[in-house]
Amino acid sequence: MSHRALRIGHLFPDLLNLYADRGNILTLTQRLRWRGRDVIVDEITHADTPRFGAYDLVLLGGGSDREQMLVAGYLANHRTELRHAIEDGLPLLAICGGYQLLGAYYQVPGGEKIPGLELIDMVTNYSAGQPRLIGNVAILTEEAGVVIGFENHGGRTIHQGAPLGKVIHGHGNDGVTGLEGIRYRNVWGTYIHGPLLPKNPRLADAILKTMLQYAGVDDALDPLDDSMEEEARRSFVKLRMPEVEAALA
Amino acid sequence: MLAIWVGKLVAWLLRLRGHDATSFPGKIALRLSPNLLRRFGRQLRRAIIVTGTNGKTTTTSLLAAMVSQQEPIITNHKGANLIQGIVSALIRESSWTGRLHAKTAVLEVDEATFPLIADSLPVVVIVVTNVFRDQLDRYGELDTTVEKLFSAIRKTEACLVLNGDDPLCRHLGLRASRKTFYYGMDRTTAKTSARKQMRDGQFCLQCGQELSYEGFWYGQLGLYKCPACDFVRPHPEFLGTYRGRTLTFAEDQVPELELTLPVQGLYNAYNVLAAASAARVLGLWADPIHAGLAAYLPPAGRMQSFAVGVPVTLNLIKNPTGCDSVLETVTSDPRRKWVVIGINDLAADGRDVSWLWDADFEQLAEDEYLERIITSGLRAHDMALRLKYAGIQPHQIGVIEEMDDAMDKAIAEATAAQANVYVLSTYTLLHPAVQTLSEKVRSDESQGLAYRTSVS
Numbered sequence: 071m072s073h074r075a076l077r078i079g080h081l082f083p084d085l086l087n088l089y090a091d092r093g094n095i096l097t098l099t100q101r102l103r104w105r106g107r108d109v110i111v112d113e114i115t116h117a118d119t120p121r122f123g124a125y126d127l128v129l130l131g132g133g134s135d136r137e138q139m140l141v142a143g144y145l146a147n148h149r150t151e152l153r154h155a156i157e158d159g160l161p162l163l164a165i166c167g168g169y170q171l172l173g174a175y176y177q178v179p180g181g182e183k184i185p186g187l188e189l190i191d192m193v194t195n196y197s198a199g200q201p202r203l204i205g206n207v208a209i210l211t212e213e214a215g216v217v218i219g220f221e222n223h224g225g226r227t228i229h230q231g232a233p234l235g236k237v238i239h240g241h242g243n244d245g246v247t248g249l250e251g252i253r254y255r256n257v258w259g260t261y262i263h264g265p266l267l268p269k270n271p272r273l274a275d276a277i278l279k280t281m282l283q284y285a286g287v288d289d290a291l292d293p294l295d296d297s298m299e300e301e302a303r304r305s306f307v308k309l310r311m312p313e314v315e316a317a318l319a
Numbered sequence: 320m321l322a323i324w325v326g327k328l329v330a331w332l333l334r335l336r337g338h339d340a341t342s343f344p345g346k347i348a349l350r351l352s353p354n355l356l357r358r359f360g361r362q363l364r365r366a367i368i369v370t371g372t373n374g375k376t377t378t379t380s381l382l383a384a385m386v387s388q389q390e391p392i393i394t395n396h397k398g399a400n401l402i403q404g405i406v407s408a409l410i411r412e413s414s415w416t417g418r419l420h421a422k423t424a425v426l427e428v429d430e431a432t433f434p435l436i437a438d439s440l441p442v443v444v445i446v447v448t449n450v451f452r453d454q455l456d457r458y459g460e461l462d463t464t465v466e467k468l469f470s471a472i473r474k475t476e477a478c479l480v481l482n483g484d485d486p487l488c489r490h491l492g493l494r495a496s497r498k499t500f501y502y503g504m505d506r507t508t509a510k511t512s513a514r515k516q517m518r519d520g521q522f523c524l525q526c527g528q529e530l531s532y533e534g535f536w537y538g539q540l541g542l543y544k545c546p547a548c549d550f551v552r553p554h555p556e557f558l559g560t561y562r563g564r565t566l567t568f569a570e571d572q573v574p575e576l577e578l579t580l581p582v583q584g585l586y587n588a589y590n591v592l593a594a595a596s597a598a599r600v601l602g603l604w605a606d607p608i609h610a611g612l613a614a615y616l617p618p619a620g621r622m623q624s625f626a627v628g629v630p631v632t633l634n635l636i637k638n639p640t641g642c643d644s645v646l647e648t649v650t651s652d653p654r655r656k657w658v659v660i661g662i663n664d665l666a667a668d669g670r671d672v673s674w675l676w677d678a679d680f681e682q683l684a685e686d687e688y689l690e691r692i693i694t695s696g697l698r699a700h701d702m703a704l705r706l707k708y709a710g711i712q713p714h715q716i717g718v719i720e721e722m723d724d725a726m727d728k729a730i731a732e733a734t735a736a737q738a739n740v741y742v743l744s745t746y747t748l749l750h751p752a753v754q755t756l757s758e759k760v761r762s763d764e765s766q767g768l769a770y771r772t773s774v775s
């Protein structure tokens with residue numbers, strides 16, 4: 071049983087820091103520390119060279135179109151390495167803009183295509199005149215039950231893979247198919263922020279469990295007192311999407 | 320004409336029933352006469368617009384107080400900065416025949432509203448206080464805000480008064496290519512901060528390189544320059560040196576002014592600097608600037624103090640950067656304290672509360688004088704969770720959804736401990752909190768309780 075410190079690689083916090091990624095990092099690190107585990111967060115800025123072999127989990131957040139374009143440029147040189155790491159089981163949590171980057175491209179209004187990393191067979195389009203998909207969202211997932219949060223995206227994402235969950239309230243990937251996010255190997259891609267993890271401790275722990283297994287260390291997660299998390303979930307759902315209450319129980 | 324009559328009637332009816340009439344009369348009048356703003360605009364000689372993310376309301380009120388020392392003006396109070404609020408202010412200041420009582424308007428305008436109204440008014444000066452992350456659900460993204468401001472500026476021939484310490488304002492100034500005055504703080508007062516706070520716009524908007532900083536004031540306000548191109552903080556025409564309760568205001572060839580700050584905090588020093596700079600651009604000398612500051616009444620809930628047995632200080636929080644500077648003021652107070660944080664998610668608050676995770680609530684976890692925090696409002700539980708993950712011990716955190724009950728509890732506990740209370744809240748909880756606290760002050764006074772401003 072190894073007790074080495076776990077290592078989270080946070081990609082481009084200097085560029086992709088929209089939508090409270092800090093809350094996701096905090097949730098992951100605190101839930102490890104509360105269980106007596108050591109964890110280090112490597113902030114990989116645009117000036118650094120990412121070393122995907124060294125991380126036990128990678129987080130890719132969201133940014134503006136301009137920032138996303140810059141990130142796509144920086145990561146283009148490391149695409150092969152990242153693809154191999156993902157095929158090998160590297161856990162990756164990608165949110166909003168980071169989620170869009172997983173696919174082949176993101177076409178912005180005006181026709182310009184921001185190239186993606188082509189890690190997953192997926193495309194995102196945003197046509198002029200289409201409304202942004204904004205609001206509270208709830209989805210039903212296999213691994214973590216009901217996942218709740220907020221979404222705010224112009225892009226419509228299309229893929230043939232497994233979704234993270236089925237929409238119970240809100241828009242999801244494209245506002246049409248009733249699917250939200252993507253689940254591929256150990257990749258979680260989603261438009262849900264708010265941020266995603268604090269109010270979804272089951273999902274946070276599912277990600278942590280995968281991370282521990284990938285790291286090759288003891289993967290037992292001691293139970294935590296999640297009463298504040300559960301209370302926050304219940305009160306939010308009751309207030310903003312009461313029709314989801316039944317699914318929560 | 321009918322629109323103005325109806326607007327006035329609606330305003331009168333609202334006030335008769337004790338309601339706030341800052342927006343609704345304008346909304347009704349605009350429905351009857353969509354061109355009303357343009358018609359009012361033709362009667363004005365000049366309009367001075369204050370926009371930006373933080374400090375609009377305070378800067379507008381300060382500037383209005385200064386300009387009104389010289390001539391009658393029209394202004395929109397209480398932060399009613401959307402089109403209906405501006406029209407309501409104009410209706411209030413017009414006769415029944417639609418004639419305006421003043422020729423000069425000093426208006427606070429929301430960044431997203433500004434492009435829609437810019438060509439309806441004779442805008443001569445535009446003040447941009449700063450561009451921070453604010454309510455992403457309404458504005459989309461920060462870059463969109465910059466574009467909106469730019470498109471509004473382009474619809475006017477106004478000169479600009481910009482915060483030179485903000486790279487996003489500097490970018491606006493460079494792109495707008497017109498007469499521009501910058502204000503900024505004295506470089507010797509910048510901090511080399513180690514705190515990890517949210518800094519927007521830290522990349523050069525001209526070439527994409529990361530900006531390098533010699534020092535910061537707050538957020539991305541600082542001594543920036545681009546290592547790759549010629550983008551650099553401009554030398555300010557109007558220079559401020561902030562020393563606790565005063566701001567030294569300097570410009571070339573003119574004697575310095577010692578300005579007394581009516582509200583505490585660095586961000587309010589920036590507001591005074593912005594207002595005084597705009598006043599100088601409008602040709603005002605020292606007397607109206609001093610008199611305006613003296614006449615200025617802080618708007619409700621901007622570090623507003625109430626003596627309710629113990630001192631209670633109330634402040635608005637609405638976005639990460641503004642919240643961080645409020646938290647800095649709270650945690651730099653070396654007295655034991657109770658804190659109430661009220662978070663709502665109605666339209667005026669921003670429906671997305673994600674920003675709570677970008678604000679530096681970790682500051683509270685490091686405050687040894689913090690006794691207890693009570694979270695309140697519709698999203699009280701989200702706030703409590705944020706505090707838990709910030710590292711505050713769960714036993715120090717309480718949740719009481721009703722704001723009045725939360726304040727009662729904090730005041731009672733703080734009174735027993737002879738400590739003081741800070742109340743921080745989002746927009747829709749602020750005015751009810753002002754009312755509740757004002758009533759408490761009145762009932763204390765009527766019971767003849769000693770008026771204590773401080774227990775320290």
Ligand SMILES: [Zn+2]
Pocket residue numbers: 523524525526527528545546547548549550
């Ligand atoms: Zn540059």
